Amino acid sequence: MIGEIFTLLLMNPMVNLLVLLNNVLFDSFGLAIIAFTILIRLVTFPLTLRQLHVTRSMQGIQPRIQEINKKYSDPKRRQEEVMKLYRESGVNPLGCLGPMLLQFPILIALYNAVRIALPNSPEALEKLSSHLYDWSYLQHAVPVQEHFLTMDLREPNLLFVVLVGVTTWAQSKTTVTVTTDERVRSQQQMMNIMLPLMFAFFALQFPSGVSLYWVVNSIVGVTFNILTYGFPALRIEPIFKVRAPRAPAAEIQPTTAALTSDRELRTTHGSGRSKRQNRRRRP
Amino acid sequence: MNLRRAPLIGAILLCLPVFAACVRVTNPDGWAAPVIDGQDVYVSTSKGHISAVTLQDGDAATARWTFPDKDRDPDKKIEPEAIYGDPVIDGDRVYLATFSAGVFALNKADGRPVWPTNGTNTSQIKGNLAGGVALANGILYFGTTEGRLYAWNASDGSPAWPEPKRFDRGIWATPVVAGDTLFVATMGGEVHALSLADGSPAWIDPFVATGAIADLFALDDGRLFVPSINRHAYVLNAEDGTILADYRARDWVWTEPAVTDSHVFFGDFGGHVYGLDITATPASPLWDPVSLEGERVKAGAAIIGDVLIVADRKPVVTFINATTGQILNRVPIEDAGTVRSNVHVADGFAYILTTKGRLFRANPQNYSVAEIALTGVKK
Structure with a gap:
């Protein structure tokens, strides 16, 4: 039942949109995947932004x-104190779960x-x-052209294996780390290595069309991260200003206030900062 | 390595096969129809394996051989994945096109390859084979998903043309030979006619439909049946490619028709069965489409006498009166996968092969279906 609703309300519209984009974009399924991924990420951007905030x-x-x-x-x-x-x-620790669960x-x-x-x-x-709508404009387009830039989108492709790994790594690197706990931080650092390797391993078996989707998705993710957090190494300021968490009335410390400024919010390894430097800054 | 990280690494490694399973795509199964030659039936059982089984008295058959044979070392490297085109039986040979292991000529007696003698010939073929081979004048013709049309000498598997012919889109339909012309359909919606003598175009222009053409059949020497996933079924004049009949179905048509002198019968993906009189243009329906409760029809129907036999996706075998369109009986087949292979007629019976490699015999006299137990088939 849930599977049918999922197919009817989410998957079928997406399949048809993909085929429609393929028709509009010169019968190029590669371009359709790129446009489709960007479009969906833009539509769900409010959710992403909320999660990032x-x-x-x-x-x-x-x-x-x-x-x-x-x-x-x-x-x-x-x-209790936490x-x-x-x-x-004014921070809801489960606040990022809602948008994430909706996007999943x-x-x-x-x-x-x-x-x-x-x-x-x-x-x-x-x-x-069984997924295509009864619209001749769509029906006539299938099967879609399998090739994009000389690549067969149905087959795994080594270039995409590398790109999947690199873009996943880049997305991890530009994602803010929430914790300051050393143990969790080291685990996250390890995940930053393991995840790209894991997804590159999957890409060895993916049709490269799926890998193309993943690469574009990661690039869009990196872009969103930079727009939201900036990229100090390249002196890029965040475009989407985020309100800082409300200061606790009685116990606000000057150091805490300073730490919440845009300048000090940094990505996993702290863009432009070493792990050792990060440790020194901690109280 | 930090031991505290071990559980996390372990969890990730455990997740790998789970994720790998999630990303599995729809694998090729194949849908070659059973081919009957005397007491022998050639059935594609699983993963592109073919078995020759000998029918015995009653409802049983024993395998004589299976190819590739997992118990033979040279065959262990051969991974055909699927067989879509019906095997062609000619003299003492069985010609076979596999999805990903190339084309084989097998010895009918023992199922061993006459050629290629050492593994496969995939290095000579660009693309996969989603159709079968056509045999004419000692030459095998087959197309690939990369839009190449090959002509090989049936005697030794050597190329009969210096280069394969190239088409814009993939060739999924088995090429058809009618008279002295070879017909080729493409997934770009074109049908080309080529002279068997020299491969030159036999029509001024190819026939062009608005949807992909994944199957193609000769009704006789002068007419072609062209089903398309644009929901049309065309009858073409084989002489010049002009349309003799054009019928719009309610869903995709991707199936072989059952044919009598003036009528064709076929199903569509929406679970409708059509009977058309093709003696006039446009083709006129014999009766209102018969509904199979929405179950997709990929398998070609069979007609025996006045009884039309259709197997659908569920699978249910439906017996229909071909004159009136009245359903005579519906027989469900339990736990047998689905049916995509064309129903094959021999000796007054219809033979139905399921995706689980089970063989059934439909009797048009009493509208019943019985399984033929296959023994000795290697999977």
Whole structure:
């Protein structure tokens, strides 16, 4: 039942939009994938922005959380103080989950739509028939042209394996790290290496059409991150100004306020800063 | 390595196969129809394997051989994946086009390759084979998904043309030979006619439809049946490519028709079965389309006497009165996968092969379906 609703409301419209874009964009399915990915990411940008804002707010109050962790040894009291800080700062720790959960099915549908619209076997084309709307403009377009820039979009491609790895890594690097906990931070650093490797491994088996989607998706993600957080290494200021978390009324510290400024909010490894420098700054 | 990271790395490694399974695409299954030659039936069972089974008394058949044979070392490297075109039986040979392992000439007696003698011939072929081979004058013709049309000598598998002919879009339909002309359909919606003698164009212009043409059939020496996924079914004059009949169905048509002198019968992907009188232009329906409760029809129908036999995706075998369009009986087949292979007629029965490699025999006399138990088939 849920699967049928998912197919009817999300996947089928996306499959048809892909085929429509293919027709509009000179029968090039590669261009259709690029346009489609950018379009969907733009439509869901408000959700992405909200998620980025919440993440950034969380980053801002991390020094205070660390102070609380040091100050209180009783876990219950510690939790109470942290929750109090969240309340006073106007930050909802689960706030980034909502937009993320909303985007997740969209991303899955997007990924499936690319796979379905690009049949790699006669059976897959047969299956596509059940997803296409009864509109001759769409029906006449299938099967779509499989080649893009001399590549067969149905087959894995080594260039895309590399691009998937690089763009996933770039997205990780431009994503803000919420925690200041050393152990979690080191795990995240490891994930920054593991995730690109993992997705590059998947790309070895993906049709390159799916990899193309992933690469464009990651590039758009990197762009959003830079627009929101800026990129100090290249002296790029954020375009979307984010409100800093509200300062707790009584316990606001000057150091905390300073840490929430745009300049000090930094990406995972701190763009332009070494890991050692990051450690030194921590109270 | 930091030991604290071990659980995380372990979790990621465990996730790898799960993610890999998630990204699996629809794999080729194949839909070659069973081909009957005397007491022998050639069936494509799984992953592009073909078996020769001998029909015994009653409802049983025993495999004589399977190719590729997993118990033979030379065959272990051959991975055909699927067979879409019906095998061609000629003399003591079986000619076979596989989706990804090339073309084979097998010895009918033992199923061993006459050629290629060492593995496959995929290095000579650009693209996959989503159709079968056509045999004429000792030459095998086949097309590929990369839009190449090949002509090979059936005797030894050597090329009969210096270069394959190139087309703009892929060739999925098995080429058709009628008279002294070879007909080729492309997924770009074109049908080309080529002279068998020298490969030169036999029509002034190719026939062009607005949708892909994934199948092509000769009704006789003078007419072609052209189903298209633009929901049309055309009957063309084989002489010059002009349209003799054009019928718009309710959904994609991608199937072989059952044919009598003046009528054709076929199903569509929306689960409708049509009967057309093709003696006039436009073709006139014999009756209102018969509904199969929305179940897709990919398998070509069969007609025996006045009974039309259609197998749908569910799969259900439906017996229809070809004169009136009345449903005579519907027989569901349980736990057998689906049916995409064309229904094959022999000795007054219709033979139906499912995607799980099970073979059934439909009896038009009493509208019943019985399974033929296959034994000894290697999968």
